[in-house]
Amino acid sequence: MRQDIHQDRVLILDFGSQYTQLIARRVREIGVYCEIFPWDMPEDEIRAFAPKGIVLSGGPESTTALDGPKAPGVVFELGVPLLGICYGLQTMAMQLGGRVSTSDEKEFGYAQVRLAGACALTDGIEDHVGTDGVAMLDVWMSHGDKVTELPDGFSAVGQTSSAPITIMADEDRQWYGLQFHPEVTHTPQGARLLERFVADICGCEKLWNAANIIDDSVARVREQVGDDTVLLGLSGGVDSSVVAALLHKAIGEKLTCIFVDTGLLRLGEGDQVMATFAQHMGVNVIRVNAGERFLSRLAGEDDPEAKRKIIGNLFIEIFEEQAKAAGGAKWLAQGTIYPDVIESAGARTGKAHVIKSHHNVGGLPERMDMALVEPLRELFKDEVRKLGVELGLPAEMVYRHPFPGPGLGVRILGEVKPEYVEPLQRADHIFIEELRRDGHYDTTSQAFAVFLPVKSVGVVGDARRYEWVVALRAVETIDFMTARWAHLPYEFLEKVSLRIINEIDGISRVVYDISGKPPATIEWE
Numbered sequence: 001m002r003q004d005i006h007q008d009r010v011l012i013l014d015f016g017s018q019y020t021q022l023i024a025r026r027v028r029e030i031g032v033y034c035e036i037f038p039w040d041m042p043e044d045e046i047r048a049f050a051p052k053g054i055v056l057s058g059g060p061e062s063t064t065a066l067d068g069p070k071a072p073g074v075v076f077e078l079g080v081p082l083l084g085i086c087y088g089l090q091t092m093a094m095q096l097g098g099r100v101s102t103s104d105e106k107e108f109g110y111a112q113v114r115l116a117g118a119c120a121l122t123d124g125i126e127d128h129v130g131t132d133g134v135a136m137l138d139v140w141m142s143h144g145d146k147v148t149e150l151p152d153g154f155s156a157v158g159q160t161s162s163a164p165i166t167i168m169a170d171e172d173r174q175w176y177g178l179q180f181h182p183e184v185t186h187t188p189q190g191a192r193l194l195e196r197f198v199a200d201i202c203g204c205e206k207l208w209n210a211a212n213i214i215d216d217s218v219a220r221v222r223e224q225v226g227d228d229t230v231l232l233g234l235s236g237g238v239d240s241s242v243v244a245a246l247l248h249k250a251i252g253e254k255l256t257c258i259f260v261d262t263g264l265l266r267l268g269e270g271d272q273v274m275a276t277f278a279q280h281m282g283v284n285v286i287r288v289n290a291g292e293r294f295l296s297r298l299a300g301e302d303d304p305e306a307k308r309k310i311i312g313n314l315f316i317e318i319f320e321e322q323a324k325a326a327g328g329a330k331w332l333a334q335g336t337i338y339p340d341v342i343e344s345a346g347a348r349t350g351k352a353h354v355i356k357s358h359h360n361v362g363g364l365p366e367r368m369d370m371a372l373v374e375p376l377r378e379l380f381k382d383e384v385r386k387l388g389v390e391l392g393l394p395a396e397m398v399y400r401h402p403f404p405g406p407g408l409g410v411r412i413l414g415e416v417k418p419e420y421v422e423p424l425q426r427a428d429h430i431f432i433e434e435l436r437r438d439g440h441y442d443t444t445s446q447a448f449a450v451f452l453p454v455k456s457v458g459v460v461g462d463a464r465r466y467e468w469v470v471a472l473r474a475v476e477t478i479d480f481m482t483a484r485w486a487h488l489p490y491e492f493l494e495k496v497s498l499r500i501i502n503e504i505d506g507i508s509r510v511v512y513d514i515s516g517k518p519p520a521t522i523e524w525e
């Protein structure tokens with residue numbers, strides 16, 4: 001019988017920390033399945049989830065406020081190990097009868113914890129030994145409140161100079177609390193502490209790895225779709241490519257990928273996607289050459305949101321045509337990943353402003369009456385990449401920078417004119433080629449060229465040139481929600497600029513974008 005890789009699972013209750021997703025990623029890296037839910041998850045759902053252990057995350061609130069968030073009572077009734085991190089520790093202390101105080105002294109950054117006591121969580125884990133022979137941990141902190149009185153049954157295991165209860169433990173009930181953040185890499189022993197908790201204390205078997213996830217997804221997809229045909233929008237980006245490889249493994253010929261060549265892709269991308277999937281991997285891919293349709297629909301439109309809508313609608317139209325041609329396929333596969341799920345839950349509260357309406361085929365099923373197949377729904381991007389490698393996708397594809405669905409449609413500012421496309425594709429290609437050559441591709445998260453429909457004077461070989469401007473954009477980011485512009489070396493930028501102006505007749509000037517997100521966004525439109 002197939003072993004259930006979701007059986008040994010950890011529940012993470014989110015109190016709003018910046019690092020909650022990081023806790024989940026660390027636990028998964030250790031090899032244990034976990035899910036994040038809001039702190040006020042209903043009690044019956046917590047029971048139904050049947051966790052082997054629970055982590056209470058950090059959070060921005062203060063437990064000293066009257067109506068601060070609290071862990072649901074059931075957490076203390078299930079008889080499973082608990083780990084409170086920062087706010088999680090504080091609320092545990094408070095709810096169990098201890099005391100938390102706000103001090104004026106905030107502790108941000110490095111701290112040293114003296115492990116004066118012992119407990120199963122920390123035994124044998126240390127960074128160094130102090131002059132008095134006591135084990136020490138280097139940790140990363142970010143808090144203002146601290147636990148000043150222990151609840152019954154707990155003992156203090158570690159302290160810093162400013163917080164006497166930095167680690168607390170109730171060994172009988174296997175309840176632990178850490179004032180510091182084990183999930184960040186700045187806490188060198190953090191991963192070991194988390195591993196100790198989920199593997200040894202909670203007793204979770206480490207079954208969560210790429211090979212097992214693939215076997216499990218393949219089996220689940222087969223159960224879900226039986227002998228039916230599945231359609232997948234294949235973009236050549238990481239997520240949909242991994243879905244294609246996974247579904248091909250699961251249902252072979254029953255998978256049909258629709259690859260829409262919008263004419264607004266990167267240089268040579270259409271052929272490259274076809275070569276990888278159709279030729280090397282034997283996947284059914286229908287390439288729909290729709291460049292002219294996209295360009296003629298976009299003609300005359302210069303508003304970014306209107307352009308996105310035109311592109312999104314045309315994607316839907318093309319999909320509808322293809323679904324009909326495929327004899328009314330019932331299933332639509334998508335590359336939805338776990339952050340999409342978490343973020344859209346956040347977006348559903350309706351508090352966020354719409355900065356730009358990201359194109360997605362996500363709008364498809366409602367309008368097309370197809371049921372969804374989303375095998376990556378519970379995975380983080382780094383896990384998706386590991387699956388891609390395991391499934392035999394070329395590293396170049398797996399580690400590719402993300403590329404937005406509307407493509408160059410939002411990288412040509414204002415009206416998209418056919419004559420702008422090729423110079424932009426070529427400039428982008430030179431930039432990416434040089435980034436790869438000099439080893440900057442893997443250290444930047446996303447890089448591309450933007451076409452500015454502005455003319456500027458140049459002098460090339462004693463001749464006057466009056467042509468367009470290209471902007472280069474390169475950013476470093478973890479989650480694409482915030483980003484820093486990449487501080488690429490001047491010599492490197494100089495080389496790229498020279499090549500672009502020398503090799504592309506229609507470009508007379510190159511500029512580098514030094515805006516962060518926020519206040520700018522990553523794409524220019």
Ligand SMILES: Nc1ncnc2c1ncn2[C@@H]1O[C@H](COP(=O)(O)OP(=O)(O)OP(=O)(O)O)[C@@H](O)[C@H]1O
Nearest residue numbers: 233234235237238239240259260335361402403405
């Ligand atoms: N040119 C295209 N042809 C067919 N489907 C597309 C195309 N562009 C985007 N899509 C669909 O839209 C989805 C969302 O696009 P998105 O760019 O977010 O993901 P991706 O392309 O799979 O991965 P990445 O984030 O690495 O680019 C894709 O998973 C794919 O199903």
Ligand SMILES: O=c1[nH]c(=O)c2[nH+]cn([C@@H]3O[C@H](COP(=O)(O)O)[C@@H](O)[C@H]3O)c2[nH]1
Nearest residue numbers: 357358359402403404405406480521522523
């Ligand atoms: O599929 C997509 N459809 C879109 O309309 C879209 N707009 C932006 N992006 C990508 O999202 C990330 C954040 O981009 P912004 O900072 O520009 O919002 C970056 O990775 C962008 O490339 C899109 N992806």
Ligand SMILES: NC(=O)CC[C@H](N)C(=O)O
Nearest residue numbers: 058059086087143144145
């Ligand atoms: N990072 C945290 O969880 C902080 C908890 C709480 N808001 C404090 O300042 O102490």
Ligand SMILES: [Mg+2]
Nearest residue numbers: 235237403404
């Ligand atoms: Mg993409």
